[in-house]
Amino acid sequence: MEVYRRLYEAFGPQHWWPGESPFEVIVGAVLTQNTNWRNVEKAIENLRQADCLTPDALYRMPLPELEELIRPAGYYKVKARRLRNLLKLIVQQYDGSLETMFRTPAERLREQLLETPGIGPETADSILLYAGEKPFFVVDTYTYRVFARHGWISFEADYHQIQEYFHDRLPQDVRLYNEYHALLVKLGKEYCRKGEPRCEDCPLKDFLPAGGPLQPD
């Protein structure tokens, strides 16, 4: 929580990803898997131009056409199938209505998302938090890297353990989870990229263990 405060003071509110619509957020959550958000924006813009930013319209679209539209997001063939799998759930189980979908108990919806091929824990939690406003903390590579390098979690910790770490320590607040995750991404991009920790000017430098960041990354 002190870490959160420090980041908020350094970077301010990120007002991240409450994107145009919940559906757009869902599509973005799949397309951004291991991919720069800028590329995702191009893909979403293509979908908008094609007037296909609704579950039914997108689910109806032939796979090759979908692949072409989302091409800028990379991994376009896998992602087209993953999107399709998710759309199938939304259309067939919830009649294409996100309101209906998010009315189902969050724990059970999470299970359903995870059963969908191509939807892993981070994508599922991103959908639940950012589109559905359900209190699931989103753990991404930056979360892992930042907290492991500071010695706050183990480098061996899996997704669920890391999520538990946050759920145990933070008030259950959608707004807070939302902002915290966004701030960690911001921090990660600027100071905690893969090869190069730049701890000198990092807002969290005071919290580093003696001898600098831990490294098994």
Next chain:
DNA sequence: TGCCAGGCCGGGT
């Protein structure tokens, strides 16, 4: 120019 990006899956030990 090479490396990285807001993961996830499947196949090989």
Next chain:
DNA sequence: ACCCGGCATGGC
């Protein structure tokens, strides 16, 4: 159970 490559485009 673990480890590792494949998937692909665009930006710095």
